[in-house]
């Protein structure tokens with residue numbers, strides 16, 4: 001199985017928002033970071049992948065299977081970490097552990113204890129008294145203890161302090177030593193993704209802009225700076241999000257080689273970070 005997640009022509013409409021004709025094939029065995037501005041459709045896409053929402057049109061496959069015929073098996077293989085506390089808030093972690101342990105065939109209590117210890121989570125305190133970061137850690141410990149082949153997370157680093165964030169990223173990298181595993185997670189903290197993601201999926205206003213390896217992104221994208229006199233109708237077509245001032249222009253290109261060839265030493269070409277890409281592509285091409 002080459003693709004762990006497949007979305008084929010998936011659309012989903014809400015009042016005032018449409019996820020439009022998304023085609024996404026996520027490679028198995030890698031960490032994929034899912035980025036996009038607020039309201040771009042990340043959580044909606046993740047809910048579709050988790051079968052918490054049904055697409056209006058198109059199909060969703062995970063592990064090459066569809067939910068209609070393999071839901072139980074598929075859910076056993078997926079660890080899901082969500083940005084809101086999905087567990088009944090009044091329950092203690094010890095009670096939630098029992099409920100989750102019963103639901104999963106591959107639950108490993110020793111593993112759960114190892115993560116609980118690592119994250120310093122108390123068993124006998126109601127989850128509602130956990131801090132946001134602790135809730136995220138509890139959700140992660142519960143997800144990892146059933147040894148999922150695919151870990152899907154919506155904003156897992158959002159509520160974590162810088163140290164806990166780094167520890168989580170290290171943990172994710174350790175998990176990837178098992179080549180069977182895949183991780184798909186959304187994040188606004190693009191520096192986290194610069195650090196650990198192999199692939200990036202970028203969604204903008206309900207449309208998937210690209211799914212590319214970090215290497216390809218580095219090769220294709222660049223921030224270009226130069227004199228505004230260089231801009232005409234033809235040259236503008238190479239750029240997204242052109243910012244013009246008296247000092248010159250700055251813009252993003254996804255055609256780095258062509259731009260280098262065309263402008264040669266007349267422009268400054270700098271590597272584009274994921275944040276640059278999101279920033280300049282905000283308004284579209």
Ligand SMILES: Nc1ncnc2c1ncn2[C@@H]1O[C@H](COP(=O)(O)OP(=O)(O)OP(=O)(O)O)[C@@H](O)[C@H]1O
Nearest residue numbers: 014015016017036037038039040041042043044045
């Ligand atoms: N159940 C729903 N009913 C109606 N509209 C919805 C529903 N869920 C999401 N939306 C709308 O769909 C759009 C996309 O929301 P979504 O939560 O997928 O964005 P996101 O990329 O995860 O954003 P953020 O980064 O802010 O979490 C938003 O405009 C949101 O208001």
